[in-house]
Amino acid sequence: MDHVSRQRRRASWRCLRVFALCTVIALVAAACGSSRRNDTTGTTGGNGTTPGGAPQNVVPTADCPAGQDTVGVSGDTITLGTSLPESGQYAPFIAILKGERSYFEYLNAQGGVEVPKGSGKKYKIKLVDKDDAYDAARTVTNVNSLITDTKVFSLLNVVGTKNNLGARDTVNSECVPDLLIASGAVQWGNMKFPWMLGSELVPYPLEMRVFVDYLKKNKPNAKIAVLKASDDFGQSYSDTLQELVKGTNLSIVQTTGYDPESSDVKAQVTSLAATKADAFVIGAALLACPSALNAMGDAGWKPIVYMSGTCVSKLLLSAAGKNADGLLTVTPLIDPSDPANASKPAMQLYTQQVKKYSDADVTDGIVAYGWTTAALMAKILESSPKLDRASVMETARTLTDVKGVGLQLADSTWNTSAQDWFIGETFQLVTYDSTAAHTKALGPITDLDGKTAELSPPALLRQ
Amino acid sequence: MTSRRQLQTIGLVAAIGALVVLSVVPHLASATDTQRWAQALYIGIAAMGLNLLTGYNGQVSIGHGAFFGVGAYTTGLLMHQHDWQFLPTLLVSAPLCFVIGVLIGFPALRVKGLYLALVTLGLAVVFPDLTKHYVHVTGGTNLVALNRTELAPPAWVPTWLSSIGRDDQWAYYVTFALAVVLVVATYLMVRSRFGRALIAVRDHEAAAETVGINAARVKVMAFALSALYAGVAGSCAVLVDHLANADKVQTFQLSIKFLVAVVIGGTATVIGPLVGAGVVVSLQWIISDVLPKRVSSIGVLERTLGNPAASPAIFGILLILFVFVLPDGIVGGVRRFWGRLTSGRSGAPPTAPAPLTT
């Protein structure tokens, strides 16, 4: 009995093995049968510098699919598409969409955007949004669907670094503008992919440059402690900082990473506080920002604090109370929570229209960002000589001295060019006043136009 | 007995019908819809594997998103950085997941029931962190995004399978073919002695031991096989979604999706998980794409059902209601219904598609 059963058992295991072997053989056969694919590297049409050095086009169009240039424009409507987290833990980003929608509603009520300016032909703007729950795979699906099903003219302010990186090949080989990406990442400076452009957010490496300059002037021998999110975002801060302190009397005493999907950084900050460093760089996002400040306060540590520009919001800073007092950070926009700005015409228009068209909190910086990004998009459209994808992308890549868009700072100008792929390179160094509960400008506007590429960690630009 | 034979005939007809429908899908549907069908198929593949472990062998795992990730990263990296074709990458990803499954299956032997679920939860939350630590590919992130050249079908694929600009068809057919192969494999496996051993160990481990079943080996094998299925699913996902990526929330949600597909479709049934995956994917599509448009003009509904933030809530509540009504899943429910029908009045006409097997 036992013998028989063992034999049968063995037989069944053998069956399984034979099955496995068959599968393997089938797969090998399939693999061997497959001839090499035609090996064309780089589907994206070169890097913008043609051998002749002809400067007329920053955005190459030679490899673009034919007949797709005016898709998304029908009658007097331009359809734009966006993908952002509207559900899940990053759902607060929906405030950006509220700002954008308010601006376009306001614009459409004025008759729309005139393309090109002076032609008298006005277009209404329709913005189609899709929820991706901050999942890069869903963003790619959304982007593909926006391009092939919705047939959008251009993408606008798709949220997230990985989310846009996932769609990078599609937008570049389909030649669909992926404009004003909602991420200050440096990856949009990768010259192999000319159809993407970051928004007015300050590129992360520039923040370090400003802070190092500040330290050189005010505390030239400072020892710096760094808290960084363990991803490319945190890396942008720590790598750039490491480069910038070379050859100065500044030094980095400790860099500690934290899991960017958690906001508990108490133990990390306790460890950093023990170094008693003179300066503290917080390369963190969302609730980790106030947590870091509070842990710093608990430790009785009083360094000069630089906090990522992504944390600048009334909500996050107020959560840190007194611990946020005097910290340094940057902003490309007017602070909508500062009552001193309330009398400015740009601010009045913004407040009035956002209140009219949405239920968003007008003092929230993220709504102001959405409003300004939409205004910048309209600006790009009306500056374009023709209403087709190539011209609009070319226009976005060759902005000269753009001023007064949305809540853009009064003295700042935004520029892009064949060599300069970033918009948000003029900005204001600010310090936070916890009693007044808003930021205050510190010195004049910083203008680092064209400096992002050289300050970026090369590893992030290469692949 | 006649009822059983009838059931099998109907099952066969239904299966052939399903095969025909599924094989023409990409020629009728848009690229977006084709992708959605393909997603249902790869989730179904992973769920089929999980069903071997959970349904047939009684071990609950909520961490198979990690094995899925291992498969996806293996295929993604080989195709993107080493210029491999898709199919050969399966020769690496599937065995790799199998081996990792064995390595994790052994300690899991000591752990029973819900404790195992927790250890596997650990897998799902730690795996994304590991990729962030060690993988720096697209733009220096842990994302591996593939470009069109890499995703294009190999030259030997006949053009009617993938017309120009429709690489999604290639992705679909590969996933479809693998799903069919694995359905057949699962069918044979659960009918074999090994399949009966799985069930015996699930129903009473100690009793199974006394009749000469090596329970430990069976359990480790079940774990490793389910990991292999999840790995194959992950590999397919690279073709379908054009990328490999891991974040905690997504990996956890994927693990849940597999489990939900198993339960909705019917535990311990061969095609249940595929049916369940189809239901899960269509439900999520309806909730997040169709529903908001339908209710967009009705005030209260727009703020609740039409609010994208509510889509997980709708899904969660439907899920609970579903298991209230059909605790044994769609396939189980249909079988129960059929059984009642035939025992009541024999020879009644079938009203619903029947499952392929028992």
Add this chain to the structure above:
Amino acid sequence: MSLFLTQLMNGIGNGAVYASLALALVLIYRTTGILNFAQGEMALYSTYLFWYFTDRGMPVVVAILLTMVLSFIGGAAIERVVLRPVENSSPLVLVIVTIGMFLALNSIVQVQFGADIKTNLPRAYPKHVWRPGDVQISADTLVLVGVLIVVCFVLYLLFQHTKLGLAFRAVSSNPESSRLVGVPAGRMLMLGWALAAALGALAGCLIIPTIGLQASSMQSILVFSFAAAALGGFDSPLGAVVGGLIVGVAQSLTTQYIKSLSDIVLIVPFGLILVVLMVRPQGLFGTRRVERV
């Protein structure tokens, strides 16, 4: 040394939170045999209620008590309405039901209370940090630990020294027999869920004001609490507390002393679980179940 002690205190503070939630998990596991994936989100919903009350001017302590009472009732209702119908289903179906609740509650709070982050939750006590000889001890840590001790004591009294507790223990150890001798088993199951919900609410109202409230606030806490409960043994309240403290301390000490793991601290609790379960499959303090053929 003072740094070590400070990190130890950090760990104990976090550990107390994990322990509270792990205790709630154990209460539910003991009575209904369910691994409650929605435990964190139940606490999340309670904390949003607490935010709602305080945001409208209710005094903090009153708001906490009211939240706990409502959560107690809500927990009982969940058991009665959502779980009773699937009482005798397979463990897998029960897992699916709690996962369904997890998804639902997490998104309901966003629809009901708004998706934005709430940072204006008040503490029930003044914020303060003591520094005896360079070691930091924050009021947060003391309160969390103090409350945990009180909770343990109350639960001990309830279970060991009241008739209700006796009935409760009878149902958790053998529902069938206790039904036969007239213990209202159904009500005891509701009590288990109600207590767990109230306990989660208390933990939420105390910890969330220190970190900020958003829909994902409870998720990483829940993962650590699961680790804590598994480490201690799922049927042992003492195990939950010890497990919670071990996990919390391991988390902060790893961050301090193994810098390369500071961003993947989750490896540590799950590594610990694996090691402990290899030696003691029922957890540190769990009871072994004997299987008969």
